[in-house]
Amino acid sequence: MENGFLDKVEDNAAICVWSKKTQSGKGDSLAGGYTSELWNYTRISVTQNSLQELTVIWDHWNDETEQLFNSSFGDLTYLLDIKVDERLVRAIAQFWNPGYDCFTFGRVDLVPTIEEYTALLRCPKIQVDKVYSRAVNVPTFVKKLMNITGISEQWVTARIKQKGESKCIPWKNLQELILGHPDARKKVDVFALSIYGLVIFPKALGHVDEATSDLFDRLDKRVTPVPVILAETFRSLNACRRTGEGRFIGCVQLLLAWFHSHFWKIDKVSYRVLSENYSPLKEVATTLRRDDISEEKWLVILQNIREEDIEWRAPWLLPDEILYRFRNFDWVLLLGIWGAVGYAPLMVLRQYGSRQFIPATQGLAEFEYSYKDNGYKKKIQKITNAWDQTRRMKRLAVGPMTTPE
Known part of the structure; x- marks a missing residue:
């Protein structure tokens, strides 16, 4: 713009x-x-969602990974510590x-x-x-998650759930990705997506809503x-x-x-x-x-x-x-x-x-x-x-x- x-x-x-x-x-x-x-x-x-598991992950990261996160997402992790x-x-x-x-x-x-x-x-x-x-022709939830996570279409499709009127992905599946992802950049991105979905837009407890992924997918364009x-x-x-x-x-x-x-x-x-x-x-x-x-x-x-x-x-x-x-x-x-x-x-x-x-x-x-x-x-x-x-x-x-x- x-x-x-x-x-x-x-x-x-x-x-x-x-x-x-x-x-x-x-x-x-x-x-x-x-x-x-x-x-x-x-x-x-x-x-609210329980944020203990997010906090534990953050506390176990080394300085290099934390700096990689902070350079892209600023002070977002301090939200985990606000009572x-x-x-x-x-x-x-x-x-x-x-x-x-x-x-x-x-x-x-x-x-x-x-x-x-x-x-x-x-x-x-x-x-x-x-x-x-919100784009008129929004990419599918599967495509957005594939872009953010770097994971296959088959894996993503199998884990999407319907919660009320919205599609979501369970936090437990994102947690698995963060703990086991070989790509440090993608690991950081999935962690940030989880904060956006569980803390900033906590609509479906224990899940990240599709609409949250639509915003997150634009952040790398400096939105x-x-x-x-x-x-x-x-x-x-x-x-x-x-x-x-x-x-x-x-x-x-x-x-x-x-x-x-x-x-x-x-x-x-x-x-x-x-x-x-x-x-x-x-x-x-x-x-x-x-x-x-x-x-x-x-x-x-x-x-x-x-x-x-x-x-x-x-x-x-x-x-x-x-x-x-x-x-x-x-x-x-x-x-x-x-x-x-x-x-x-x-x-x-x-x-x-x-x-x-x-x-x-x-x-x-x-x-x-x-x-x-x-x-x-x-x-x-x-x-x-x-x-x-x-x-x-x-x-x-x-x-x-x-x-x-």
Whole structure:
């Protein structure tokens, strides 16, 4: 994808004027008189795959193999070490706002951003503007697995299973490949595919979903996985909140890493960025935190959040430019592996250390669809084309505490 955004970096003040005018003219994401149909409490399951076998494999690799992995996939393995506090996750989910695709803690809006997740993963080979899109003519699951694993069609075909509406391959079969594969490069790739399927997109427990392999098969073309990860995180939260229950199938480890980076004052654990090789995921994984706080207590804490309790700009966030919209859209479109959704970075400018102003959000609440929907292929093409026409804004740095204008 061409770097068409490079000559479309705009001034903060000009965007502020545009955003206020657009919001005033088009209206809000939620129409006037809107009545929320969300459940007062969402019963959300955070059931995860056991990652012990992945951890054991990683711990037994030599330095050369680990370096081979890190040079391609960045800090991905630190996700294996992040302890999942299910009570905290269930509490956080209660504050997800599908009307704006963000968390709303009282008067405070926050959301994981593309820039933040990119900084967390520290993946050296991705191009931030080269996005994944579900191909119209998708190669078969067998062909994708053959390409990733380097194993014969007969072996792959014999191990594919049907789980619900999706085809999958069991983790135990991928584990066998990792332990016995003679090709170090392929061994590393299968290990990374397993992390994507068991940790980042854990839809079918104990299995790697076909859609995950479609994304993974594009990573060697320097496609960024970040918008995909965000899309499925937001879509899963939306589904759970709208129905009042469900299982969260986004990456809970990344979500917790993001949360702790902004709410370390509550944890009473500070972050210190000491060098250019600093890894925020490593710090989150190795930092001891209380794990005896009940879900009810977390709900009370989050309901009473004050602006001064929040570290608005994560200490490890470095970019001076913010992707904030596309040419024909007032916000950002995210293509996932199972569907698409939008989000509005202008709602959370304080997370970039910039001054907050009124964001343009009209149409955001209605923009979400599944790849099972009729006509989804045309929509995918429209979104893919939109990524060729991105708009970025210069970050206007202000003091650590800012207030909306």
